[in-house]
Amino acid sequence: MRALVVDDSRAMRRIVTRILEDAGFEVLEAGDGQEALDVLAAQETPPELACVDWNMPVMDGLTFINHVRKQPQWRATTLMMVTTESEQSQIVRALAAGAHEYLIKPFTGEAMLEKLDLLGLLPTPVGDQT
């Protein structure tokens, strides 16, 4: 499976990329929403997952999600907002725009895997952690 990680922080992209690669994803990266749209447009088949930061220069994550949701060819891509924005109204806005999940920074690798499990995007479900 493939994932697109969209974040203007290189350090954050590296963290998310590491978690996703360990979960078996092939990862593409972009530094803002516009670059992410360009990366998507260059793909023959869209990635299964996009993890998108909210606040980014050039084009923010919410605008990116709005664009992606208008394009039928990208409908199969699951969108997860990954952001420090944590107000209830913002989560509602992101979900209304078409985000499938919402993960608030900071988060643990385990929390991200559990979100992927909820989305049915883990090859093997998260097992018992005892």
Add this chain to the structure above:
Amino acid sequence: MTISSSAFTFVRELVRAESAIVLEPGKEYLVESRLVPLARAAGHPDVDAYVAQLSTRRSPAALKQVVEALTTNETSWFRDTDPYTTLRETIFPELARNRPRKQLRVWAAACSSGQEPYSIVMTAMDTPALAGWRVDVTATDLSEEMLERGRRGEYSQLEVNRGLPATTLVRHFERQGLNWRINQSIRERVEFRHLNLTRPFPPMGQFDVVFLRNVLIYFDMPTKREVLQRVRQVLAPDGHLFLGAAEMTMGVDDAWERVPAGRSSVYRIREEQRTCVPW
């Protein structure tokens, strides 16, 4: 810095006597990481010094804190997902067909800070067959601190990140400062009570479903057997028991049978072992 073997042995014996939970050698890191905050709070430089004081003074309150620190686990919402899918798609609809009184009782037997009982209530709310039903959850734990947290129903950002779908978060929780509090309509469906699984149970009535997940693994074999036998006394004859994925009744208490349900398995009391009359 690592914990000394004498301190580990003291803590191990204490936890075993109070909770029947066995801390195997190799769990030194767990003991140390859980006790460091208590040691610091009590003004000790390290865990060894703290344990040394515990073993001489034996203050009941302090000993209780140590047991609590070692017997509670981090937990996520809808832990492992499958049991809740099974509950919603298989078990709840089946019970809904067999209960004329439109009431169900569920027991979450080691509820920790409340994620499990609240996940059960939210699952019941999402079960179409239970529309208009009353579903009550009794949540028990060894730790008073965990029970108090459960009653309060308030969780940190890190805790709501764990396995809770974003749609569920915005629907059933409200932001309170930096934390999130689960709505009162869900809180009032759960009763939190202190209970030590290794001792005889207090009167609790009969349950339709029991969640006893990831608890038995901590007990030795005789304790596992006793707990499973006692659970049989409080489960409705056609009720269901959920265990953790790494747990089973086979070879422990064979009055149970494992039955496939949805994508997971649940346990039922074998027909010939059912002593009560179904309601």
